Amino acid sequence: MPSLRVRATVLPVVFSFVILAIADVSIAFLRPELSVPALYLSVLLLVVFTAISLWYAARLIRPINDLMPTVDSKGHLEFRSTTKKTTAPEELQALAKVIDQIIEKQRLDDAQREKLERVRSEFLANVSHELRTPIFAVQGFIETLLDGAVDDPKVNRDFLERARVQAERLNNLLNDLIDISRIESGEMRMSFRMFDIQPFLREFTSEMQPQARTKDIELYFTGNVLPHHEASVYADKERIKQVLINLVDNAIKYSGNGGAIKIELLNGEPTRNEVTVRVIDTGIGIPAEHIPRLFERFYRVDKGRARSSPGGTGLGLAIVKHITEAHHGKISVTSEVGKGSTFQFTLCKEPF
Numbered sequence: 381m382p383s384l385r386v387r388a389t390v391l392p393v394v395f396s397f398v399i400l401a402i403a404d405v406s407i408a409f410l411r412p413e414l415s416v417p418a419l420y421l422s423v424l425l426l427v428v429f430t431a432i433s434l435w436y437a438a439r440l441i442r443p444i445n446d447l448m449p450t451v452d453s454k455g456h457l458e459f460r461s462t463t464k465k466t467t468a469p470e471e472l473q474a475l476a477k478v479i480d481q482i483i484e485k486q487r488l489d490d491a492q493r494e495k496l497e498r499v500r501s502e503f504l505a506n507v508s509h510e511l512r513t514p515i516f517a518v519q520g521f522i523e524t525l526l527d528g529a530v531d532d533p534k535v536n537r538d539f540l541e542r543a544r545v546q547a548e549r550l551n552n553l554l555n556d557l558i559d560i561s562r563i564e565s566g567e568m569r570m571s572f573r574m575f576d577i578q579p580f581l582r583e584f585t586s587e588m589q590p591q592a593r594t595k596d597i598e599l600y601f602t603g604n605v606l607p608h609h610e611a612s613v614y615a616d617k618e619r620i621k622q623v624l625i626n627l628v629d630n631a632i633k634y635s636g637n638g639g640a641i642k643i644e645l646l647n648g649e650p651t652r653n654e655v656t657v658r659v660i661d662t663g664i665g666i667p668a669e670h671i672p673r674l675f676e677r678f679y680r681v682d683k684g685r686a687r688s689s690p691g692g693t694g695l696g697l698a699i700v701k702h703i704t705e706a707h708h709g710k711i712s713v714t715s716e717v718g719k720g721s722t723f724q725f726t727l728c729k730e731p732f
């Protein structure tokens with residue numbers, strides 16, 4: 381296929397050739413003595429027309445060529461066309477604008493994909509690291525027992541108990557990983573319904589008493605709901621229980637013996653469409669610089685301390701955040717080192 385430039389030139393040149401040929405033939409009939417100079421003049425005019433046509437076609441076509449995006453060193457499309465300038469024909473300016481938008485979208489998609497890939501590989505690295513720790517520990521205990529410790533009554537039970545704790549940790553980690561991936565892939569179906577949150581929180585508080593008692597912690601519930609009044613929320617009971625278990629578990633885990641944990645319900649004014657649930661502890665607290673990253677997967681304030689506890693997977697708060705967000709709620713934390721922490725989340729009072 382000939383290029384646009386050649387095609388745009390051929391038609392005017394052929395047209396001028398035909399006109400000049402007719403003029404020459406007519407002159408040859410009417411004034412034969414002028415036919416030779418007329419022929420020279422025609423050839424000259426044809427050359428001039430061809431040159432003008434080629435130049436004009438090139439001028440018209442340059443902004444089209446200029447619409448071609450380039451590829452930068454990283455393989456990303458770039459578009460710095462001068463066709464976007466107002467001197468270019470308006471149809472091409474419109475086309476340049478569309479190409480610009482497509483390339484911008486592609487750039488954003490690329491950036492998003494690169495970010496996802498980075499997050500995914502970081503996640504995989506974290507998962508394998510987290511799995512390896514308890515697996516190696518269990519392996520170590522079993523090997524030591526097989527090497528003879530099994531017959532030593534001073535250590536055999538202790539090693540078995542430690543291996544059990546690590547197996548439990550592995551189990552917790554796998555359960556949390558399954559939860560995170562089900563929430564993130566949208567596979568975790570929530571079954572939202574209206575229920576009164578006050579009796580629910582009372583019951584939950586009494587269910588958690590045995591765990592709090594292991595550290596002599598006083599666990600209690602307070603609510604600002606008037607007697608005989610309901611504080612109905614639109615939520616999934618099971619998932620909200622999971623959130624509370626994670627928060628109260630942490631409150632116990634990161635408190636010394638003999639502290640106190642308060643579960644508090646704040647039923648906002650009737651005009652506000654939400655209630656607030658708080659878990660307040662008198663534990664070790666969280667340094668301010670860690671707070672912004674606390675809800676990230678596998679983020680721990682004190683890596684050594686959290687790993688040595690059997691339940692700590694570093695995924696609990698990430699799951700809590702996902703679940704509250706699926707309830708159109710907000711989660712936040714305030715804390716003071718040495719004094720304690722307050723985790724609070726909101727729930728809607730009406731279906732969303």
Ligand code: ADP
Binds near residue numbers: 679
């Ligand atoms: P983990 O399984 O390690 O407890 P989480 O996601 O539940 O993981 O918590 C992340 C980190 O936040 C914990 O490792 C801990 O350092 C800190 N943290 C969470 N809750 C509390 C709390 N109530 N008091 C002090 N630190 C806390």
